[in-house]
Amino acid sequence: MDREQVRAYFNAAAARWDQEMVRREDVIQRILDNANVGPGADVLDVACGTGVLIPDYLRRRVRSVVGVDLSPAMAEQARRKFPRPEVRILCGDAMTTPAEGAFDCILDDNAIPHFTDAEGLIRSLAGRLKPGGTISVAHGMSREEINRHHQGSASAVSVGLMPAEELARIFARYVTVTTVLSDDRMYQVAGTRSSAGRAP
Numbered sequence: 001m002d003r004e005q006v007r008a009y010f011n012a013a014a015a016r017w018d019q020e021m022v023r024r025e026d027v028i029q030r031i032l033d034n035a036n037v038g039p040g041a042d043v044l045d046v047a048c049g050t051g052v053l054i055p056d057y058l059r060r061r062v063r064s065v066v067g068v069d070l071s072p073a074m075a076e077q078a079r080r081k082f083p084r085p086e087v088r089i090l091c092g093d094a095m096t097t098p099a100e101g102a103f104d105c106i107l108d109d110n111a112i113p114h115f116t117d118a119e120g121l122i123r124s125l126a127g128r129l130k131p132g133g134t135i136s137v138a139h140g141m142s143r144e145e146i147n148r149h150h151q152g153s154a155s156a157v158s159v160g161l162m163p164a165e166e167l168a169r170i171f172a173r174y175v176t177v178t179t180v181l182s183d184d185r186m187y188q189v190a191g192t193r194s195s196a197g198r199a200p
Contacts, residue, residue: 003093006114007070010049014073017050027140027186031109032056034179034190035136041104044068044128046094046121047111051078054087062086066103068094095124102130108137113146113161119170126174129193135175137167138188146187164189 032053037043039061045053048067057065065082067089069075075091082089090097094108095115106125115121125135139146139161146161164182167189171177175191182188 003070007072010069010071011073014050014071014077017074017077018052021052022140023052024140024185028053028056031107031136031138031140031186031188032060034181034188035105035107035138036134036192037062037105037107042066042101042130044103044106044125046106046108046125047114048078048089049074049110051081051087051089053107053109054078054082058084058086062105064088066090068092068097070094095121102133103128104130104133106133106135108135110139110146112137112167118162118167119173122170123174126191126193129175131193132195134178134190134192135171136179136188136190138186138190140186142184143182143187144184161187 037057037060041062043057043062043065045065045067048069051067054065054067063086065087067078069078069091070093072091075089078089106129112118112121129135143161143163164180164187168177168180171189171191175193177191179188179190
């Protein structure tokens with residue numbers, strides 16, 4: 001799997017993405033709670049797609065949202081949907097695309113199986129957290145559902161979703177782990193950077 005394959009796959013999917021999106025409202029709110037998304041937060045949305053979570057951030061009265069997506073078609077849809085001064089959408093690889101400043105909340109929602117280097121991603125993102133900030137990797141369905149779904153047309157652009165406990169061990173090298181959830185409705189690992197700004 002390479003980044004060009006991933007970009008092409010999501011470019012092709014962009015036009016139908018919102019129509020095919022399945023939202024479990026209670027799960028989304030739990031994910032955002034565990035990610036500490038709240039009033040005044042500066043949020044980085046990794047692989048933001050068409051911006052499906054941006055309305056949720058805004059309802060929580062965050063200060064700003066920076067969305068990053070590898071797919072130009074996804075990023076362009078997000079830009080068109082949210083022409084607001086507090087929302088900025090960048091097109092590029094989340095591991096290398098510069099986003100000015102540091103963030104209170106960094107969320108990777110429904111995307112980590114499309115990154116071949118999970119540890120490199122977590123290390124990079126943890127370095128963009130403000131002291132006391134939270135990083136979250138989540139899916140609004142079970143690990144088994146995600147991996148089953150990715151065995152179909154997405155098999156060429158997915159490395160599979162690792163067990164939450166395995167991801168938590170990666171998190172623990174860079175942040176203090178605060179959430180490890182994997183059940184029949186959702187998957188989430190979250191962690192907080194120390195207030196001194198150093199990994200534990």
